[in-house]
Amino acid sequence: MAALFNTRITDLYGIRLPVIASGLMWLANADYIGAAVNAGLMGFMTAASCPSPDALRDEIRRCRQITGGKPFGVNIGIRKGEKEDQRITRIIDVIVEEGVRFVETYGYSPEAYIPRLHDAGIKVLHKVPSVRFALKAQSIGVDAITVVGAEAGGHPGTDLVGTFVQSVVAARKLHVPLVVAGGVGTGAHIVSALALGADAVAIGTRFLVAEEIWAHHKYKERLVAADETHTALILQTLRKTQRAFANEKAKLVAELESANGGDIDVLLPHIAGALGRKAYQSGDYEQAILSLGQSVAFADRIEPIAAIVARLEAEARAALSRLEGLQPRPDISAMPTMLA
Ligand SMILES: Cc1cc2nc3c(=O)[nH]c(=O)nc-3n(C[C@H](O)[C@H](O)[C@H](O)COP(=O)(O)O)c2cc1C
Known part of the structure; x- marks a missing residue:
């Protein structure tokens, strides 16, 4: 064409x-x-x-x-x-x-x-x-x-x-x-x-x-079901703003940020990149910060x-x-x- x-x-x-x-x-x-x-x-x-x-x-x-x-x-x-x-x-x-x-x-x-x-x-x-x-x-x-x-x-x-x-x-x-x-x-x-x-x-x-x-089929199926409201902005306290899938881990990180501010030692165990790779492998998509934009709607x-x-x-x-x-x-x- x-x-x-x-x-x-x-x-x-x-x-x-x-x-x-x-x-x-x-x-x-x-x-x-x-x-x-x-x-x-x-x-x-x-x-x-x-x-x-x-x-x-x-x-x-x-x-x-x-x-x-x-x-x-x-x-x-x-x-x-x-x-x-x-x-x-x-x-x-x-x-x-x-x-x-x-x-x-x-x-x-x-x-x-x-x-x-x-x-x-x-x-x-x-x-x-x-x-x-x-x-x-x-x-x-x-x-x-x-x-x-x-x-x-x-x-x-x-x-x-x-x-x-x-x-x-x-x-x-x-x-x-x-x-x-x-x-x-x-x-x-x-x-x-x-x-x-x-x-x-x-x-x-x-x-x-x-x-x-x-990435695991289960995660992709979850993305197909998601809409434009299923993302969250986190890590603004570290000035490293990230838009990610609005899952349990993102909710926890947001709570830790509002309780402790941008304390990297508190946040690091939850935002480490290796967790993301594990989640993509296992399909357990609630347990890591997974970058995701609003166009997941499409x-x-x-x-x-x-x-x-x-x-x-x-x-x-x-x-x-x-x-x-x-x-x-x-x-x-x-x-x-x-x-x-
Ligand atoms: C899962 C995921 C991982 C990403 N990892 C990187 C990366 O390693 N390097 C990079 O330059 N951008 C990365 N980005 C940003 C994308 O390259 C791109 O700039 C962004 O996704 C464009 O916006 P969209 O998500 O609305 O399409 C990532 C985005 C997503 C969704």
Whole structure:
């Protein structure tokens, strides 16, 4: 089928649709990202989910086999400190050695790593939760920017501006290609994001029910049953705001935060990432903090990502036809009559 849209992001990645499968801790592995790429998207596998640089290398090679050589990217969390710098440097070593051409960064500024990435011909998409960080990222030379709104699963930042407002503010202020994320769950969202000035959307939550996501079937069934009210914002006391599934663990963390404030020692046993991986494995979805955005409202069926993407595409076409149908018709009564 002919491509629906041509944007700076479809050109940058050589993809059919202006949609990015963004990094998902524990979940964005070769199976998921490979399937997303084969469905016509750009996808970023999460380096932090791999226990070692060699494990990342294996995952990259597996993904390349799945995509038959089509490009994909790696998601890197940027943190501060000497140990983190060594970890990130080793990840970049693997990415460069394996010939990966695209990287998605998030967290702190990727400035220190940009020269090495660019020297290796790697394009950097940096993800931020606020336009003020986007401006900073633009000034240090990233190739494209994702701006995430308050609806998003994961870390929507501390300003919590909704995607509808933030997208337009970002489009007005940035000149690099712009990806918007947070609450994107239908094809109509894609059309509206492009209308607001974006070059693409990034999706996390809507794809969690893809068959290629390895999380337990029980959790995916719970997501299908959930609606837009089933998320909670936690960890605002630590200024590490997270939007997560509104389960028993999120309720407990919120109670601990209001009783103790942002006491990391009290909170850490409940928010440790390893709990999340265990919950995805066992399907016991009440016992961990599991990132989830409001667009879970649109996760209505467990199916291959290609089927989700096909539906997004059909919805985007339907949204465009709806807009066309809303064009005012010429007023026939006001036209001069051709009858003699
Ligand atoms: C389960 C889950 C895990 C996530 N893990 C990461 C991650 O490891 N790295 C990252 O950059 N973003 C992560 N995010 C954020 C997503 O990449 C993306 O920015 C966000 O999901 C977009 O908003 P949406 O959830 O409304 O689609 C995660 C989101 C979810 C839902």
